[in-house]
Amino acid sequence: MSKVSVSIIMGSRSDWPTMQAATRPLSDLGVEFETKVVSAHRTPERLVQFTADAPDRGIEVIIAGAGGSAHLAGMAAAMTHLPVIAVPVASKHFKGMDSLMSMVQMPKGVAVACQAVGEAGAYNAGLLAAQILALKDDALSQRLQVWRKAQTDSVPVEVE
Ligand code: RP5
Numbered sequence: 001m002s003k004v005s006v007s008i009i010m011g012s013r014s015d016w017p018t019m020q021a022a023t024r025p026l027s028d029l030g031v032e033f034e035t036k037v038v039s040a041h042r043t044p045e046r047l048v049q050f051t052a053d054a055p056d057r058g059i060e061v062i063i064a065g066a067g068g069s070a071h072l073a074g075m076a077a078a079m080t081h082l083p084v085i086a087v088p089v090a091s092k093h094f095k096g097m098d099s100l101m102s103m104v105q106m107p108k109g110v111a112v113a114c115q116a117v118g119e120a121g122a123y124n125a126g127l128l129a130a131q132i133l134a135l136k137d138d139a140l141s142q143r144l145q146v147w148r149k150a151q152t153d154s155v156p157v158e159v160e
Pocket residue numbers: 010011012013014015039041065066067068089
């Protein structure tokens with residue numbers, strides 16, 4: 001059985017349509033992941049428990065998506081040494097600018113790898129998680145390089 005090494009957490013089930021994009025590169029590259037709703041504001045105890053347990057459960061990279069006053073990634077990063085990749089989810093009132101600013105403006109000493117707002121950011125979060133894991137997984141590194149070449153080859157030169 002393959003080991004789940006990436007945990008995708010999100011502040012609400014309403015984030016799932018965006019965060020689902022993070023699963024695509026992971027699935028395509030054969031990286032096992034889990035998905036959970038963990039809210040910094042609504043379920044703070046769950047977040048504490050999650051970050052405490054994650055390393056023992058074999059989690060190596062955390063992807064955290066949230067919208068609005070988006071503290072999830074920063075708080076997760078504050079409580080674990082694991083790398084945390086942040087995905088600002090587009091919000092109702094400010095189109096994700098609030099999510100982006102909440103996630104990207106971390107104080108010195110606690111790092112999160114903040115991605116673009118929305119689906120592209122979620123997709124790239126999955127890709128970056130795979131790239132981190134590939135540093136110590138030669139087979140995954142090979143699959144990533146093949147994937148990158150296929151992407152490059154798929155871009156046409158001509159417009160029409
Ligand atoms: C955040 O509040 C969530 O990450 C979500 O993006 C936003 C709205 O949540 P819901 O009210 O839709 O549950 O915590």
